[in-house]
Amino acid sequence: MAFSLQTLRLASSIPSSVLRLASLPNKTLTLSSFTYSIRKPSSSLGLIVRAVSVASSSLVEEEKVSKPQWKATIDFKWIRDNKDAVFQNIKNRNSVVDLELVLQLYEKLLTLQKEVERLRGERNVVANKMKGKLESSERQKLIEEGKNLKEVLATLEENLVQLTDKLQQEAQCVPNMAHPDVPIGGEDCSALRKMVGSPREFSFPVKDHVQLGKELDLFDFDSAAEVSGSKFYYLRNEAVMLEMGLTNWAISKVMRKGFTPLITPEIVRSTIVEKCGFQPRGTNTQVYSIEGSDQCLIGTAEIPVGGMHMDSILSDSVLPLKYVAYSHCFRTEAGAAGTATRGLYRVHQFSKVEMFILCRPEDSDAYHEELIRIEEDLFSSLGLHFKTLDMASGDLGAPAYRKYDIEAWMPGLGRYGEISSASNCTDYQSRRLGIRYRPSSSEASPNSKKGKANSGPTQFVHTLNATACAVPRMIVCLLENFQQEDGSVIIPEPLRPFMGGIERISPKNK
DSSP states (O other), X not given: OOOOHHHHXXXXXXXXXXXXXXXXXXXXXXXXXXXXOOOOOSSTTHHHHHHHHHHHHTTSOSSOOOOOSSOOOOOHHHHHHTHHHHHHHXXXXXXXXXXXXXXXXXXXXXXXXXXXXXXXXXHHHHHXXXXXXXXXXXXXXXXXXXXXXXXXXXXXXXXXXXXXXXXXXXXXXXXXXXXXXXXXXXXXXXXXXXXXXXXXXXXXOOOOHHHHHHHTTOEXXXXXXXXXXXXXXXXXXXXXXXXXXXXXXXXXXXXXXXXXXXXXXXXXXXXXXXHTTOOOSSTTOOOXXXXXXXXXXXXXXXXXXXXXXXXXXXXXXXXXXXXEEEEEEEOOOTTOOSGGGTTTTSOSEEEEEEEEEEEOGGGHHHXXXXXXXXXXXXXXXXXXXXXXXXXXXXXXXXXXXXXXXXXXEETTTTEEEEEEEEEEOTTHHHHHHTXXXXXXXXXXXXXXXXXXXXXXXXXXXXXXEEEEEEHHHHHHHHHHHSBOTTSOEXXXXXXXXXXXXXXXXXXXXX
C-alpha cells in the first residue's frame, strides 16, 4: 500500500467524516496505491477534494476489476430502502450475494457523484471568471485553479467509472424478489397446487424407458457415447417420429392460444445469457461457452426470445407479445449423476418448445396463470398423471418471482419427474435487457430501438416463460406410462395425426 509522501501528509488533516468513506470489509477490498501530483491549492477546498480522491481510490481492488460489458437498470434506492426484505429474500433463496457490500458501494457512489458534480460547478465558475477583464496576476491564479480542478476531476471521474463497474458487478447477483405466497425452504417445502389423474396400475412387470427403448430399437446411447460422450443419444425409428410429432403437436396447440411461432438461434452472445439471469461462467455453470469467443450455446429458447426485443421501447398497443419457440437446448448438467438421471431424463442436448410472454406489469400474474393452465391442458390431453407444485424459495432461480413446476409420474423410474415449469420473472430480465414499453397510444413499433421512440415516460415490461414440451422427458413419460404387456407402446390419440397415423410402437421381431 504505497502512497506518495504528499498524499500521506494531506490525509493527516482530513476530517474523520470524509475518511470514513474509505471503510470497506477487509475480506473484499483493499486500499490500493494512489498517487498524483499536487499543486498548491487555490482554495481551502483543495484538501477535501484530495481526501475524497484518496477515499474513493480504496474502492478499487488490488487485482484489476473486470469491467461489466453491460449495465442493468437496478433500483438501488429501492434495495436500500427495503434492505431487510431484500436480505431475507437472499437468505430464503440460498443466494450468494454480499448485500452489505452492494449498499456500501451504492452510498459511496452517491457521495462521489455529489463531489464530482460540485467540482464541475466550481470549474464552470472559474471558466466564467476568465471571460471578464482581469489583472494578469488574477488571471494566472484562475488558470492554476482551473488546472488543479481539471486534474482532480479527471481522477475522480475515473474512480467513479471504476466504482460504478464494481457496483454493477456485485448488484447483478441480487436475485429477484419472491411472491409473498412462495413457500419458504428447499424443494421439499414446495406446495401442491394441483393433482391430475392417478398412477396407472400394471398387471405385469414395469420396464423403464431405457429397457423399452432398447427392445423397441428407439435409442442408441452406446454409439452416441463413442461419438460425443456420455449423456448424448441417437433417436431411431419411431422415436424420431415421436420427437417430431411432439414438437408439432405442442406448437400447433399453443399457436391456437394466440402465440407466434419462432425458431430461434441456438448460439447467442454471453451477455444475453447474463442479462436473462443465467451464469455463463464458473465451475458450476450449466452453459456451454464457445472458446475464443463471446458466444454460448443456449440452454433454453427463453434466452434468444428475450434478447429479440433487447433495447426496445414497445408500444402499449402491441402488448402482450406471446411467442412459442422451438430450439435445441444444451446444458452441461454439471454434477448430475446416478440412476435417477439415466437414459433420456438428463442429457446434454435436447429439443424443447418454450412459451415466452412480454406484458404490462399489472398483467403478469394473470399470464402466469394462463401459462400453467396451458401446460396442464397439454399434459392432461395426453392422459398423463402429474402434479403441479408452487416451488419453494430455495428452488427459485435468480430471475423468478414465482415458479410452478409440473412433475409427471414415471412408473419405470418409480418416481415423479419434472417435465415442465412456468416462471414469472417480473421486470428482472427486462431491466437487464432494456425492454420497456410506453403506456400510451404512441406509435412505437415492436422493433423500435432505443432512442427512436416518441418522448414520454416508459416502464419496464414483465417477462414470463414456460415449457410446452421438453421432448426427451415427454418420451420417457409416454413410453413408461403407455407400455403394454406384449412390449409395445400405445401412442396417445392427440399425437397420432402428428406421427403419420402411428398408433402403436411394437417390437421389431413381432
